[in-house]
């Protein structure tokens with residue numbers, strides 16, 4: 340009992356931290372977002388809602404500058420103010436914005452958003468437990484190994500999530516008559532819009548490479564389109 344007590348404490352600490360982080364994210368999103376009302380975009384999201392047999396798709400604007408789209412654990416979809424501005428400036432088309440919304444819908448529909456929250460918040464908890472356990476057997480470099488394992492696990496999870504969300508978005512865009520064109524052109528555009536890799540949003544860095552994503556979309560398209 341004495342031996343496992345410290346581990347139990349670390350796990351309890353990890354859980355408490357996770358709950359707090361979920362609560363804080365939720366509150367931040369509530370306070371800094373408004374529902375998106377853009378007639379051109381709404382027409383496109385209505386077409387996707389029709390394809391999904393939903394009354395409508397609600398999208399929110401999250402008041403931050405970095406270009407990003409996100410799916411909250413409660414299923415809400417957010418586009419950042421910075422991203423919306425690029426659409427308003429004409430740098431990104433309405434169809435391309437719709438492809439981002441479709442991608443985020445994919446994360447929600449496939450249950451990623453909940454797991455991702457566990458990814459982000461739970462990573463620290465997992466790391467703490469690993470440092471503790473591995474540290475007992477391997478002194479000095481134990482924490483380093485624990486960090487590497489946690490990072491590797493998170494990267495693997497998010498990579499497969501991205502391909503799945505992309506596939507969902509492709510299917511939805513095709514069913515809505517928008518096609519995968521905007522999805523692919525946005526990826527290429529973001530790469531040039533953001534310029535050097537260092538300036539890319541974290542969202543893209545954690546995502547698989549643009550070329551590989553486009554290739555995966557085209558492979559799906561070839562499978563789904565009638566010959």
Ligand SMILES: [Zn+2]
Pocket residue numbers: 442446500501504
């Ligand atoms: Zn994604």
